[in-house]
Amino acid sequence: MSAFTATLRFAFRNLRRNRARHAATFTAMALGTMGLSALLAYIVRWEHTLRAISVYHDFRGTVAVFKEGGVKNHIARPSRYSLTEDERHAIEVTARGFAKVADVGAVVRGQGLASNGKRSFPFLGTGIDPALQKKFAARADVRKWAADFTQLRSGTQLWETTSENPVGVAVGLARLLSNAGEGVQLLTQGFGGGFSAIDADVVHSYSTGVALTEDSRVRMSLGAAERLFDTKGASWVAVFLEDSSRGQSIPFARELERRLRTQGLKVEVLAWQDERVSPFYVGVMEFLYMMGFSFFLLISGVVALAVVNSVLLTSFERAKETGTLRAVGYMPARLAAGFTFELMLLGTMATLAGNALCFLGSMGVNALNLRFRPPGFADTVQFMLTPNLITCAAVAAAVISVAALSAFLMALRLAKTPIVSLLGEERN
Amino acid sequence: MSAGIVRLEDVHKEYLLGTTRVNALTGVSLEIHAGEFAALVGTSGSGKSTLLNIVGLVDRPTRGRIVLEGEDVLGLEEKKLASLRNRKLGYVFQTFNLIPVFTAHENVEVPLLLQKEISRQEREERVRGALADVGLTDHAHKFPDTLSGGQRQRVAIARALVSRPKLVLADEPTANLDSTTTHQIIDMCLGLNERHGVTFLFSTHDEKLMSRVSRRIRIQDGRVV
Numbered sequence: 001m002s003a004f005t006a007t008l009r010f011a012f013r014n015l016r017r018n019r020a021r022h023a024a025t026f027t028a029m030a031l032g033t034m035g036l037s038a039l040l041a042y043i044v045r046w047e048h049t050l051r052a053i054s055v056y057h058d059f060r061g062t063v064a065v066f067k068e069g070g071v072k073n074h075i076a077r078p079s080r081y082s083l084t085e086d087e088r089h090a091i092e093v094t095a096r097g098f099a100k101v102a103d104v105g106a107v108v109r110g111q112g113l114a115s116n117g118k119r120s121f122p123f124l125g126t127g128i129d130p131a132l133q134k135k136f137a138a139r140a141d142v143r144k145w146a147a148d149f150t151q152l153r154s155g156t157q158l159w160e161t162t163s164e165n166p167v168g169v170a171v172g173l174a175r176l177l178s179n180a181g182e183g184v185q186l187l188t189q190g191f192g193g194g195f196s197a198i199d200a201d202v203v204h205s206y207s208t209g210v211a212l213t214e215d216s217r218v219r220m221s222l223g224a225a226e227r228l229f230d231t232k233g234a235s236w237v238a239v240f241l242e243d244s245s246r247g248q249s250i251p252f253a254r255e256l257e258r259r260l261r262t263q264g265l266k267v268e269v270l271a272w273q274d275e276r277v278s279p280f281y282v283g284v285m286e287f288l289y290m291m292g293f294s295f296f297l298l299i300s301g302v303v304a305l306a307v308v309n310s311v312l313l314t315s316f317e318r319a320k321e322t323g324t325l326r327a328v329g330y331m332p333a334r335l336a337a338g339f340t341f342e343l344m345l346l347g348t349m350a351t352l353a354g355n356a357l358c359f360l361g362s363m364g365v366n367a368l369n370l371r372f373r374p375p376g377f378a379d380t381v382q383f384m385l386t387p388n389l390i391t392c393a394a395v396a397a398a399v400i401s402v403a404a405l406s407a408f409l410m411a412l413r414l415a416k417t418p419i420v421s422l423l424g425e426e427r428n
Numbered sequence: 429m430s431a432g433i434v435r436l437e438d439v440h441k442e443y444l445l446g447t448t449r450v451n452a453l454t455g456v457s458l459e460i461h462a463g464e465f466a467a468l469v470g471t472s473g474s475g476k477s478t479l480l481n482i483v484g485l486v487d488r489p490t491r492g493r494i495v496l497e498g499e500d501v502l503g504l505e506e507k508k509l510a511s512l513r514n515r516k517l518g519y520v521f522q523t524f525n526l527i528p529v530f531t532a533h534e535n536v537e538v539p540l541l542l543q544k545e546i547s548r549q550e551r552e553e554r555v556r557g558a559l560a561d562v563g564l565t566d567h568a569h570k571f572p573d574t575l576s577g578g579q580r581q582r583v584a585i586a587r588a589l590v591s592r593p594k595l596v597l598a599d600e601p602t603a604n605l606d607s608t609t610t611h612q613i614i615d616m617c618l619g620l621n622e623r624h625g626v627t628f629l630f631s632t633h634d635e636k637l638m639s640r641v642s643r644r645i646r647i648q649d650g651r652v653v
Contacts, residue, residue: 329514
């Protein structure tokens with residue numbers, strides 16, 4: 001046998017000794033892996049969901065192009081901070097010049113009063129291109145991750161109606177207006193400063209997903225918004241890449257801004273992950289990442305303690321063997337590496353089992369369709385766990401690393417003990 | 429007289445037993461020559477195992493000098509000492525100290541795995557040869573827990589011999605064996621000494637072994653007397 005084969009064989013056969021102890025260590029690592037993978041699966045689910053909502057449902061795009069200062073002020077002072085027709089056109093043309101751009105769409109957003117003829121309520125309205133909205137609603141990732149947020153409460157989609165001014169009204173506002181499915185008058189101050197109003201047809205009611213905004217949101221076709229706000233410009237232009245990951249969006253935002261500025265356009269281009277564009281996404285994800293990190297530390301500590309405990313007991317038990325191997329010429333680091341390899345082997349098996357449990361458990365949990373209402377949400381959402389191979393592999397690597405490091409440090413301490421002490425020789 | 433393999437000069441060993449300082453060896457000077465079949469003899473606590481451990485480089489003296497094949501070894505770094513233990517010394521323990529998860533063959537092979545210059549084929553041949561020398565060819569693939577005490581000690585001797593060391597150190601090798609097996613083990617070691625010129629240094633208080641060695645080095649209260 002080669003030295004490597006010997007180490008492998010030694011590790012495998014040693015795992016058959018003290019099965020109860022190894023089973024306990026195995027269980028600690030497997031459960032730790034299962035917990036971490038499930039937690040990561042939960043975080044990944046929300047990352048995907050909030051990304052789909054931000055990019056497609058809220059029409060932020062992979063990047064959003066605002067007039068300089070517009071990201072903060074486009075609602076309060078549209079006359080100064082909305083994009084003009086020419087700017088909008090130049091941005092759309094420039095963005096379409098990138099091969100990786102899939103779609104470009106202008107968004108008109110503004111506030112006003114919605115009236116049912118008897119009472120008026122303030123609203124924040126968003127005008128979007130129904131054709132793009134239809135396209136995005138059909139996307140696999142939107143359907144998979146944001147289904148809870150894209151289904152209508154009643155009525156038909158904006159792209160399914162022949163109405164000239166179709167609008168969708170958030171459920172809370174629809175309740176206040178008490179006439180969803182009928183006409184509504186929308187009154188605003190146009191982007192140019194003058195008063196403007198349209199008679200709109202309420203074609204559906206929907207949930208914004210956020211309790212605070214349920215009684216104030218209206219969405220409408222881009223044409224209706226242009227008429228309502230009396231503009232051919234836009235609040236922002238949303239540019240969509242097929243891949244909205246951080247690695248794509250941030251460099252693209254920089255490059256697009258550079259190109260637009262070279263044309264003399266005073267704009268700011270923000271990736272969708274920017275807190276100014278997607279504050280809800282950023283807030284929730286920061287909380288989840290912190291929670292995940294805390295749990296990771298906690299579970300890693302438990303795994304490390306389990307491994308240290310196991311290695312400590314094993315090292316006492318194998319002190320004479322260790323001393324014998326040192327006496328025939330083996331160095332401490334090599335013996336420690338052998339112990340480490342043994343724990344890595346156990347760790348590999350445990351993490352495979354833990355991840356398998358995570359996948360099985362997730363399937364069970366998802367099949368049960370458990371629903372809950374997260375703080376601040378308007379409605380319940382499904383408790384979903386979506387583990388994937390990458391996150392599970394990352395968890396496995398982390399658990400095995402923690403186990404290996406703990407084992408190596410403990411074993412090295414043992415292996416460096418004087419040989420005569422390891423052999424337990426009596427001096428006679 | 430043949431060349432000296434190992435020479436000890438004024439070796440002292442002190443250690444703490446609780447808070448008490450114990451002088452295990454006091455000014456021991458000694459030389460072991462190639463081909464010797466020698467034994468350190470003495471009562472329990474006389475210091476013979478300590479001396480054997482120091483000769484075997486598994487323990488360090490408090491002061492003194494150890495010269496192994498002309499090289500003063502006390503100043504050497506641990507890596508070099510480990511290499512000397514692996515290549516020039518063989519160690520047989522009183523309690524055999526076999527690796528329980530390895531077969532007899534694998535146990536014997538363990539020291540050779542550190543010697544990268546030896547090919548796999550040569551290693552196999554040397555392991556088989558060492559097992560044949562101790563009469564265990566038929567038991568090569570048995571695990572230690574299926575072997576008798578005598579067979580285990582033979583495996584331990586084969587492990588000590590497989591590196592073709594200059595000196596084999598055996599600490600009370602017959603202490604855990606019955607009378608018949610003790611005779612067999614002594615005969616076997618003597619045969620290896622006579623046939624192959626293997627140098628043995630035992631520590632023992634076994635009369636049967638003491639009566640067969642060619643040189644007795646008596647230790648008393650940490651001194652050679």
